[in-house]
Amino acid sequence: MSEAILEQLARTLEERKQASPESSYVASLYAKGLDAILKKIGEEATETVMAAKDGVDEKIVYEVADLWFHTLVLLAHQGLGPDSVLTELARRTGISGIEEKARREQ
Ligand SMILES: N=c1c2ncn([C@@H]3O[C@H](COP(=O)(O)OP(=O)(O)OP(=O)(O)O)[C@@H](O)[C@H]3O)c2ncn1[C@@H]1O[C@H](COP(=O)(O)O)[C@@H](O)[C@H]1O
Numbered sequence: 531m532s533e534a535i536l537e538q539l540a541r542t543l544e545e546r547k548q549a550s551p552e553s554s555y556v557a558s559l560y561a562k563g564l565d566a567i568l569k570k571i572g573e574e575a576t577e578t579v580m581a582a583k584d585g586v587d588e589k590i591v592y593e594v595a596d597l598w599f600h601t602l603v604l605l606a607h608q609g610l611g612p613d614s615v616l617t618e619l620a621r622r623t624g625i626s627g628i629e630e631k632a633r634r635e636q
Pocket residue numbers: 539542543546553554555556557573595596599
């Protein structure tokens with residue numbers, strides 16, 4: 531399920547490259563450029579740290595979702611997608627390419 535969400539969101543982020551900045555938050559970030567996206571990632575990372583310091587699980591989840599979302603916007607902006615990160619994580623955990631492909635197709 532989690533991969534399906536990432537893939538759906540990645541498709542939406544790709545579609546937003548054709549949208550007007552007035553009609554979409556993501557399109558407005560693309561229009562502002564890389565530095566604006568990186569600034570949001572920095573802010574969301576800081577908010578994640580503060581949430582973790584507060585120790586409230588709901589806040590942590592909310593801020594990590596914001597952080598993940600903005601890193602996905604960065605990947606899309608750079609012409610990358612969640613697949614490349616999942617492949618790298620799979621490589622680190624020792625899952626082979628064939629195993630990973632089979633798992634994804636299940
Ligand atoms: N998943 C998200 C998502 N998560 C977080 N955000 C936005 O990220 C921003 C988080 O910034 P902050 O926490 O600083 O809150 P804020 O003060 O309101 O934000 P700023 O005004 O400072 O930018 C908010 O504006 C949230 O609305 C998101 N915006 C959009 N999406 C999804 O992205 C897709 C495209 O969205 P649009 O571009 O809006 O069509 C859709 O599927 C949306 O559901």
